[in-house]
Amino acid sequence: MKPTLPRYASAAGVHPPLDSTAYQSSRLRAPKQPLVPLPQGLTEVTGPLLGPGRVTADDADLTAGHAGQPLGERIIVTGRVLDSDGRPVPDTLIEVWQANASGRYAHVVDDHDAPLDPNFTGGGRCVTDSLGQYRFVTIKPGAYPWRNHHNAWRPAHIHFSLFGRAFTQRLVTQMYFPGDPLFPFDPIFNSVPDPRARERMIAAFDIEVTQPDWALGFTWDIVLRGQAATVFEGTGEI
Amino acid sequence: MTLPVTPSQTVGPFLAIELPWADGPFVVPAGTPGAIVISGRVFDGAGQPVPDALVETWQADPAGRFDHPDDPRGPAAPAPAEFRGFGRSATDAEGRYQIVTLRPGALPGPEGGTEAPHLDVSVFARGLLDRVITRIYLADQPEANAADPVLASIGDPARRATLIAIADAPGQFTFDIRLQGGQETVFFDV
Numbered sequence: 259m260k261p262t263l264p265r266y267a268s269a270a271g272v273h274p275p276l277d278s279t280a281y282q283s284s285r286l287r288a289p290k291q292p293l294v295p296l297p298q299g300l301t302e303v304t305g306p307l308l309g310p311g312r313v314t315a316d317d318a319d320l321t322a323g324h325a326g327q328p329l330g331e332r333i334i335v336t337g338r339v340l341d342s343d344g345r346p347v348p349d350t351l352i353e354v355w356q357a358n359a360s361g362r363y364a365h366v367v368d369d370h371d372a373p374l375d376p377n378f379t380g381g382g383r384c385v386t387d388s389l390g391q392y393r394f395v396t397i398k399p400g401a402y403p404w405r406n407h408h409n410a411w412r413p414a415h416i417h418f419s420l421f422g423r424a425f426t427q428r429l430v431t432q433m434y435f436p437g438d439p440l441f442p443f444d445p446i447f448n449s450v451p452d453p454r455a456r457e458r459m460i461a462a463f464d465i466e467v468t469q470p471d472w473a474l475g476f477t478w479d480i481v482l483r484g485q486a487a488t489v490f491e492g493t494g495e496i
Numbered sequence: 497m498t499l500p501v502t503p504s505q506t507v508g509p510f511l512a513i514e515l516p517w518a519d520g521p522f523v524v525p526a527g528t529p530g531a532i533v534i535s536g537r538v539f540d541g542a543g544q545p546v547p548d549a550l551v552e553t554w555q556a557d558p559a560g561r562f563d564h565p566d567d568p569r570g571p572a573a574p575a576p577a578e579f580r581g582f583g584r585s586a587t588d589a590e591g592r593y594q595i596v597t598l599r600p601g602a603l604p605g606p607e608g609g610t611e612a613p614h615l616d617v618s619v620f621a622r623g624l625l626d627r628v629i630t631r632i633y634l635a636d637q638p639e640a641n642a643a644d645p646v647l648a649s650i651g652d653p654a655r656r657a658t659l660i661a662i663a664d665a666p667g668q669f670t671f672d673i674r675l676q677g678g679q680e681t682v683f684f685d686v
Contacts, residue, residue, distance in 0.1 A: 263566065263568070272500065273503050274503065274504060274505070274625035276624065276625060276628070281625065283623030284624070286540040286541040287540050287621060287622075287624055288624065289676055289680055290541075290677075294682055294685065295684070296686040297646075299604075300603050301603070301611075302686050303566050304566050305582075341499075342498055342501050344498075363510040365513055367548075379513065380513055381513045382514070419514075425618075428552075430505070430506075430507045431505045432506075446505060446506060446625070450503040458502050459503060481499045481500060
């Protein structure tokens, strides 16, 4: 009997098209040639299993590690990483980065005229637990202007990077906050063609996660491509 | 149960706050016997270097196996020491990345045949709303490359050549990535 390889379902139509003309930076960077179909083989259904060795407990608290507390609204961001079959994705590395409460990144190329915060760098990481759960403590990032078009502002967001357990599942995305008035004007948020899919990038305020006298809570689940088994056609011998 | 997938968004211009790792480019530690270096530059459609990209690689070990539960053959025995399989390199001001690794082995293809040694590559950058995926094959294995089903699926020899890293010297390869333009790299939908 041939062993079976997982096969990951297509996410066609969910992700933004690469050539989104409203997003100026895509004009010279998005490929023009059609993508070539790549059958999923061993390289694609496996992937780096980057676990606890890459993180310490403090790495999930973006308000820690400096001389004092950062300015801004302290928040908890938590949720689960699942695949599209509804299965939790345990032991997987999540990396996050974000602007400070003023909407300024601690990065040399950010020249927005807003103050840096000496108590906030804005990078963090954690590994999901056995139920696929993650939890970060941070401050709510500010909105900020950018040069895409006249009076362009990014809605507040936190960048997320996820591995899952297969090359096919790798995902970099952004988490937004509920009710942001900038959504209708943001070409990056709106690059996702399906309005319901856009909603899946928005966290929910959660009073159960909110801690009295300490921090507001937001819940955001992340869904990676799931799989259905198929027959492994290789011989297993080289 | 089927849950809808979370959409991709661009990595943006500030990925350097979190994503580069000191050991990122080292799939194996520097000085590992048999290590090869793959480096190159990322260019945009105007031929300008992309200084804010992130290049990631994923590959089999030298026996063509993966230390992963979904490789039904299991890892090589013994598994190569300190081999992570995964590399990550941010580009510098000249658009250059570099990966230090071991040669991947050939492996069985999903639709039969044998895949030539290769690395799967993800490229992230401001301006890319989703990662783009390509593959690196090594020019000094022409017979394996000639039999590779993925390379064979690309009819235009000039396009196919964009997937072959040039052998500069023993153990040294150059693989440039052109996101757009006349010599645009082949990118895959997987």
